[in-house]
Amino acid sequence: MAFGGLVALDGVSLALAPGRITGIIGPNGAGKSTLFSVLAGTLRPDSGRVRLGADDITSLSVHRRARRGVARTFQLARELDSLTVLENLLLATPDHPGERLWPLVFARGRVRRAERDATDRAMGLLERARLQRLANSPAGALSGGQKKLLELCRALMADPDIVLLDEPAAGVNPVLVESLGQFILDLRDEGKTFALVEHNMDLIAALSDHVVVLAQGATLAEGSFAAVTGDARVRAAYLGAEFGDTESGDVAA
Numbered sequence: 001m002a003f004g005g006l007v008a009l010d011g012v013s014l015a016l017a018p019g020r021i022t023g024i025i026g027p028n029g030a031g032k033s034t035l036f037s038v039l040a041g042t043l044r045p046d047s048g049r050v051r052l053g054a055d056d057i058t059s060l061s062v063h064r065r066a067r068r069g070v071a072r073t074f075q076l077a078r079e080l081d082s083l084t085v086l087e088n089l090l091l092a093t094p095d096h097p098g099e100r101l102w103p104l105v106f107a108r109g110r111v112r113r114a115e116r117d118a119t120d121r122a123m124g125l126l127e128r129a130r131l132q133r134l135a136n137s138p139a140g141a142l143s144g145g146q147k148k149l150l151e152l153c154r155a156l157m158a159d160p161d162i163v164l165l166d167e168p169a170a171g172v173n174p175v176l177v178e179s180l181g182q183f184i185l186d187l188r189d190e191g192k193t194f195a196l197v198e199h200n201m202d203l204i205a206a207l208s209d210h211v212v213v214l215a216q217g218a219t220l221a222e223g224s225f226a227a228v229t230g231d232a233r234v235r236a237a238y239l240g241a242e243f244g245d246t247e248s249g250d251v252a253a
């Protein structure tokens with residue numbers, strides 16, 4: 001995947017094991033977020049393939065991939081500040097019947113039922129993320145960490161099978177990071193598949209079943225957390241920086 005002359009992904013190859021958490025680490029600019037855009041369908045790669053099971057989904061739109069169970073969160077949370085927390089989640093409901101005219105006219109009951117189901121689902125997620133008491137607050141009033149949790153809940157509204165998490169813990173205080181980590185582990189134990197991009201190495205170590213290291217747009221190493229962080233090539237790629245000590249890995253109090 002190139003942007004003009006800049007090759008952001010070049011020969012990256014990885015597989016996400018079903019029902020597992022694959023940690024994806026690498027220095028700033030390694031191509032992690034670009035990889036997620038290619039997997040989720042916001043970027044079309046210049047070459048290479050994205051496969052879901054046996055199917056080649058490289059040419060499917062974001063929307064069609066979402067329907068097939070692929071969801072992602074963004075490095076910067078994308079909530080709408082003036083809407084409430086609950087409204088932000090309801091907006092993320094896939095194929096909301098109220099979006100189409102015919103059901104509104106002829107099937108009001110069905111629309112109301114779907115709305116009730118979506119609200120139940122949203123409240124259930126907010127409860128699990130411990131945000132339920134903020135359901136009716138404007139999203140703009142949330143802390144940075146709470147916004148990241150809301151971003152995760154938004155991605156979960158469609159009940160995806162595969163969730164791509166781009167730095168879910170960046171800027172999140174340590175207490176919230178712990179409950180976020182437990183939430184993700186619980187979801188994995190319920191069968192969801194995760195790719196987790198993080199600079200917080202404690203979280204990568206605690207959550208990852210498998211770790212892939214990206215550097216300069218290519219897979220540099222993969223294996224257990226201990227194996228990859230002990231790899232001299234991986235250490236060199238970080239140019240001697242302490243793991244977890246990179247800029248966006250700082251944990252705000």
Ligand SMILES: Nc1ncnc2c1ncn2[C@@H]1O[C@H](COP(=O)(O)OP(=O)(O)OP(=O)(O)O)[C@@H](O)[C@H]1O
Nearest residue numbers: 003006008026027028029030031032033034035075
């Ligand atoms: N839309 C874009 N247009 C041009 N260049 C881009 C674009 N998106 C990313 N890049 C460049 O591609 C490279 C990879 O960026 P990417 O955001 O994927 O890195 P990253 O691994 O997510 O980094 P970080 O850890 O800082 O989030 C960088 O050099 C970046 O500047």
Ligand SMILES: [Mg+2]
Nearest residue numbers: 032033034075
């Ligand atoms: Mg990134």
